[in-house]
Amino acid sequence: MGYKVGPPKRFQGIGRVRKPEKLRKRPFFRSLRGFSFSALFILVSVADSLAAVRFVICGVGHIGRRHAALVARHPGAELVALIDSQPELAAGLGAEFPGVPFFSSLDDYLAHGPAADVLTVATPNGQHAQQAIRGLRAGLHVVVEKPLALRKSDAEDIVHTALQTGRFVFGVMQNRYSPPAAWLKQVVDEGRLGQVFLVQLNCFWNRDERYYTPGSWHGTRANDGGTLFTQFSHFVDLLYWVFGDITNISARFRDFTHAHLTEFEDSGLVTFDLLRGGSGTLQYSTAVWDRNLESSLTVVAERGSIRLGGQYMDKVDYCHLQDYTLPTLPPTNPANQYGAYQGSAANHVHVIDNVVATIQKRGFATTNALEGLKVVEIIERIYSLK
The missing domain is CATH 3.40.50.720 (NAD(P)-binding Rossmann-like Domain)
Structure with missing residues (x-):
């Protein structure tokens, strides 16, 4: 919805309205010679829209x-x-x-x-x-x-x-805002990789009895939903955001250490094809002993290879592309800290920034419900193979 050209309502009906030609004879308004009064009212309306x-x-x-x-x-x-x-x-x-x-x-x-x-x-x-x-x-x-x-x-x-x-x-x-993830998205969108051949997504974290406490909603089918929903949906989102949808899914699931803690598996091996061409694998587990191991994404493509690594895909471990030099990326925010365990990147401030800017009509939503729906649909398709 655009802004209405004309005085805001709070300026209407307040005292006597002076004629513009009389106002312009005053020193302040002489300094605004050539300035559009309609533009002034538009600016006031824009300022009004920036309420908290x-x-x-x-x-x-x-x-x-x-x-x-x-x-x-x-x-x-x-x-x-x-x-x-x-x-x-x-x-x-x-x-x-x-x-x-x-x-x-x-x-x-x-x-x-x-x-x-x-x-x-x-x-x-x-x-x-x-x-x-x-x-x-x-x-x-x-x-x-x-x-x-x-x-x-x-x-x-x-x-x-x-x-x-x-x-x-x-x-x-929020993981989309991590500099390595945003950089990978740009590299793929610019076509620097050429045809993508293989994508390997590994998510190996620790979630033990320190996380799955008695009486908690964690570990229940009804309120948790499963490891891919609670721990690794951010990385499924990155897979979809960067490479698009997947098809021809096959999967195997195992429960190594959580039979007494959760109502679902702790590990899985998933293979798939990318709709845009190429194939991929997703390996995930929360059975890692004591602390998180890694969240990594390896890409083998026509014009080179890339690997993002770290505990939550927070750094570029490898970049070798034809006619391309890896730029210096901004530092990545640390992981969310939850006592004995860590979560994904602490980029929530960027989410709040985008929500505020979108509602104040200063920007556009960088994530939307359709993308969130697609992540749910991909995980549901994987889990349907149990």
Whole structure:
């Protein structure tokens, strides 16, 4: 929607409106000779649109608290409410975020809470779809932590509701902002690799009893969904984002160390073909002893080879391309720290930046519900082979 040319409503009906020719005789307005008054009013309207974007965070565990802290510090955002089903968190959150009200359910907030522009859904995976749809129907834009949903049909419901309500849905795919990932995307899009022959994605992390604690939603089919959804959906997203869709999938699954901890496998071997040509493999496991080993992506192509490595694909281990020199990349943010274990890159500030810029009409969404849906659909196709 464009900006209306003309004075904002707050300038209308206030006192007597002076004629433009009389105003221009004053010193200040003489300095604006040649300046379009319509342009001035457009600039005022643009400035009005840059009001702080108001966020409410639903689910204030590890990652939800990070969202809350980033929003609270963001110059273009305002944290207006926190929601969590554990009332014992209220006191600590009140000390950390003074003056921000706490609600024990999304329904309670929607009935009694302050107005907001954005609902951030950072609850257990199995609750994402229902809460995102509830927020959209209440007129809120929605930020959904990964995964968008645990079923393709639920993700489709989110997309349809967003279209019906005219609201944005932002997927949290923060690994795209890591300099090595963004660089790889650019190299592929520019055609520097030529035909891609082979892609190998390895995700080897540790998740043991320190993570799968008794009574937690982690490890359950209903709220966790599986290792590919909770631990490695970011890397499935990178695979899709850079190389496109996959087909001809085959898979084997094993449970080496988690039979007493989870309701699903801890490891898998997946092979596939790329729709654009070439083939690939995905090997993943959370049975690594004590700490994360790696998340790596190796590409063998017509004009060279590339390998991204590190614990969360945070560095370029190898780059040998025809007529190309690897540029110096910006440093990668450290991994998210969760006590005894680490997660993916701490790039959530870029997600908040993009949400604020998009809603303030200063930019465009860099992730959307359709991409989040596609990641869910790919994982669902892999898991259907169990």
